[in-house]
Amino acid sequence: MIILAAAMLHAIWNAIVKTAGDRTITLGLVAFGHVIPAAVMIAVLPLPEPESFGYVLLSTCIHFAYYYTLGQAYRHGDLSVVYPIARGIVPALVSLWAMLFVGEVLPFWAWFGIGLIAFGIQISSWSALRQGVGGAALGFAIATGVCISAYSLVDGVGVRLSGNTLSYWAWGAFLQVFIAAFIGIRRWSMLPTLSKKTWVLGLTGGVVSMIAYGLVLYAKNFAPLGAVSALRETSVIFAALIGFVLLGEGNWVRRLLAAVLMVAGVSFIGMNV
Template sequence: MSASVVVIILSAALLHAIWNAIVKTAADRTTTLGLVAFGHVLVGGVMVIFLPLPTTESFVYILLSTVVHFGYYYMLARAYQHGDLSVVYPIARGIVPALVSLWAMILVGEVLPLQAWVGIAVIALGIQLSSWRALRSGVGRAALGFAVGTGFCISIYSVVDGIGVRLSGNTLSYWAWGAFLHIFIAGFVGFRKRSTLAALPPRVWALGLAGGLVSMTAYGLVLYAKNFAHLGAVSALRETSVIFAALIGFLLLGEGNWKRRLGAAVLMAVGVALIGMSG
C-alpha cells in the first residue's frame, strides 16, 4: 500500500473520530445524527446535479449501503445512550477489520498476506488497550449489544461500498449518490423529531450540519482508497480513528488515562506500518 493511500485513510480516521465526538457530546444524539445525515444530503444533492451517473450495477450497492447505514445510525445513537465514547467506540470499531477482511475474502476473493493480518491483530489489540480500564470495569449489556451491532453494520456497508465503488466507474458519483440517499435517514429522523426541530438553537443545527460535512468527507476519502487497496487493510487503517477518539475523550471529555492511550497509539502505529509495508 502506498504512503499516499495510508495518509488518506489516516486523515479519514481523524475526521471520523471528530464527528463521533460531536454526536457523543450532543444533548439529543438522535436529532444530531439526523442533522449529520441532512448535511450529507445537502452536499450530495449539489454534487449529483453536476456529476455523471455511476454505472447501473453500482446503484444496487448504493441502495443496499443506504439501508445498512440506516441500521448503523440507529445502533450508534442507542449505543451512545448507554455508554461513553471511549467505551462504545473501541468495541464498535474494534471488531470491524477482521469482519471486513472475512467478508472480502468470501465475497470478492481478497486474500491478505500474513503480515497484513498481523497488522490487523496489532491494531485490534491497540483498540482494546485504549479503553482497557473502562472495559475491565464492565460494559452494560445494552451498550455492548448496540456497540457490537454498530460494528456489524459498519463491516457490511464497508464491503458493500468497496464493491460498489469499484463497479461505479466514477468514485465521486458513487460518493455523491450515497450521500444524497441519506435523505431517507434524515427524513425519518426529521419526521420523528418534527415537534422539536423548529425550536433547535442555531448552534445545534450548525454542529449537526458540520458533523455531516466532516462525516461525508471522511467516507469519501475511504471510498477513494478502496479503489487501490484491499478492503480489509483499508478498514484496519481506518479504525485507527479509535485512538483519535480516545485522545479526544481524554483531552476534551475527561475520559481515561493518557499513558495507556499512548501505549495504544504506539501499538496502532506498529499495526499501520505492518499493513503499509505488506504490499
C-alpha cells in the same frame, strides 16, 4: 495518508456527536449535512454505472440498521464502552468478508497489523471495558460493528463497479436524506427549539463525515478492503486523543500505549499490502 486523514476527520465528527445534548437529533443533522453538498454534486456529475446502484441502495439500508443499532447501544451502554467494541471488530470482519466474497487474501503480517490495531482500540478504553458491559449493550455494540463491516464491504465493491468514485460517493451521501427525514419526523416537535449552534455543529459534522468517507471510498479503489478498514479504525485513537486533550478524559499513559500499538499495526499493513 489518505485513510489516516479520513480517520482524523471521522474522529472530529464523532467528537461533535459525543458533545451534543441530543445525539439522535445531532445524528439526523449529520445525515442532512451529507445531503446538501451531495445534491449539488449529483446535479453536475454523470451517473455511476447502473450495476453499482444496487450497492448504493443496499448500503443505505445497512446505514439505517447501523443508526438503529448504534442508538440502542448508546441507550444501554456508555460511549466509552460501546464505541471500542463496535469499532474494534470491524477490521477483522471486513477482511473476512472480503476474503469470502471478493477473493481478497491478505498476507499474515497484514493480519498481524490488523490485530495490533484492534488490540490498540480496546486498550484505548480499557478502564471502561474492565468495569464490564451489559448483555444488551454488548449485543447492540457487536451488531453495530457487523453493520459497519457490511456497508464497508458493499461500498467497497460498489465503488469499484461505479466507474466514477465521485458519483458513487455523491449518490450514497444524497440517499442519507431518508435517514435525516426519518429522524426529523420522529423529533419534529423539537426542531424549532434547536439552537443555531446545534444546527451549525450538526451540519458541519455531516460535511466532515462526508469528506472522510469519500476519502475512504477513493482508497478502496486501490487497496484491499480489510486494510482500508483497519487504517480507518485508527479514528478511535484520534478520538481518544481529542477526548484527553480537549475534554479531559482518560489516562494518557494507556492512550499513548494504544497509539503506539496502532502505529505499529499501520506500519505492518503498509509494508505488506
